[in-house]
Amino acid sequence: MRFGDLLHLASESLVRARMRSIMMLVAMSIGVAAVVVLTSLGEGARRYVTGEFQALGADLLIVLPGRSETTGVQPGMFAGETPRDLTLDDAQSLLRIPGVERIAPLVIGSVPVSAGELSREVPVIGTTSEFLVVRNLSMAQGSFLPAGEIDRDMAVCVLGAKVRSELFPRGPAVGATVRIGDRRFRVIGILGDSGRSIGFDLQEIVVIPVSSALQLFNSGSLFRIMITARERDAMPRIQRAVRAQLARRHQGEEDVTVVTQDAVLATFNRIFTALTLTLAGIASISLAVAGILIMNVMLVAVSQRTSEVGLMKALGARGSQITALFLAEAVLLSIVGAGFGLVVGYAADWVIGRAYPALPLGPPIWAVVLAVLIAVASGVVFGLLPARRAARLDPVVALAGRR
């Protein structure tokens, strides 16, 4: 049999059995569309997070106190040895490393913040004026922490937008005084609405000078030091220099962890790729279900058309030709169904993209290819059983079927 004739005969019988074909097309399209939409959401989330990180600047190094390795525990931890503090002096010493552009030390604690009768417990971040640039923040009102000596203790603070509206529901906040812990601070600015932040809602923080924060928390150790480089290419060298510098200052002990933004980004990338894979797997189940539906419907079709199969055999059709005919129907259905599914999936994607413009949607190519392949493969696999059943029909019995 010629291939064109095979397609013609198969499509002819699909068109004639309209309802049955439509049902199978719908099932197959839902499966493919589900893969497209779900992987698109996963991929969108990944791109969103990646974008957030990149907005922070890819030329960012982060120093953490303590040595954290993913591959084991340091012997010191068993000996009860605690890592040395990461001090303000440590932070300042890093500025001397060539290529370092800015540093922003970070202390974080949670203390009650009150203005008049109103009080709230919010994260308080102690840092320097450089923080504004390093983390790409904007100001809504007033000014950020003043530049100057890093260890100068000043009683000024900057409020997140939400903290501001909660503590000062009426009247201006800038110039007013708030009590943070047991000390009083003058409000000098309000942070803008930039949502660009990982781990913190920047609307719900209070920022104070780092030395004030160390006193307030009664601590000598920084939580983080953020470092930006003048150029990206210098990053590995600066990373090594930072590690060496701090080791020198800590009596040769390498007790800090220096991670690059890229490393953090890579971790998030892995997490979200795994998420997308999971979603793709879940969506594939609906593809398999569609395949089983195709098998059922094809089995019914075979039993409805036994006399036709008998006739084909009487006309000299070989078993393989009968198999090919029924298989072609199943495969045609799954290909057309996959096509519809792609259209529906991309359309749904577009609608979701309209509703949430911040999400950079778009299914990954591998997921689209995989969905179509699985759709066609399930057409073949689940079409094969009914087709072979048709091919094995005894022509005498099959022909007698309609008499």
Add this chain to the structure above:
Amino acid sequence: MIELRNSSRHFQVGEQLVKALDSVNLTIQDGEYVSIMGPSGSGKSTLLNVIGLLDRPTGGEYLLDGREVTSLDDDELAHVRARKIGFIFQSFHLVPRLTAFENVELPMVLAAMPPAERRKRAEAVLASLNLMDRAHHRPDQLSGGQRQRVAIARAMVMEPTVLLADEPTGNLDHVSGAEVLVALETLNARGITLLVVTHDDEVAARAHRHVRMRDGCIVTDETTGPPG
């Protein structure tokens, strides 16, 4: 030439052995016109199916044009069937979703014949049966007689040597039935071997040789007309 030697077709139905065909000996020369009669269950349809290679005898020999065919595998049988044998059924067995023309094309499609050749042959056969104006109608738009003539066209298009008709007029009125028989007899007159299974004495009487069956055996076999 069709030669059955001690051919049997036995079925096991539960405990019982049904002898649909029991040691039948039958030789039919090329161009003969044979009627096969007998009560229901006498084995006449089984005989036709065995001759048409749709059913395998469980015993004996079957030589078609001198070739032993009982030992062929399914694909080889399909090939022989496609080229040597044409079937006509009581219920026509046209594919309902295909037009008359496409139904006639079907055996040639299965044989992978080029479309131009198919077209030429199908048109010639349909024209010879006065069906050209019905070529692009579907079976449900045709009368019973027309349907059976389309089925004859389909059976003829591969130019077989044997035509097997199982109650070809069983579903037709008298006039259409007569038309169909004339069409079949015209083909026989051109040298094709024609076997007609029927209940109808009038139909059987038109044949030149008359085989009667009972309980899987041939009981009478008379030649009345001109030899084939």
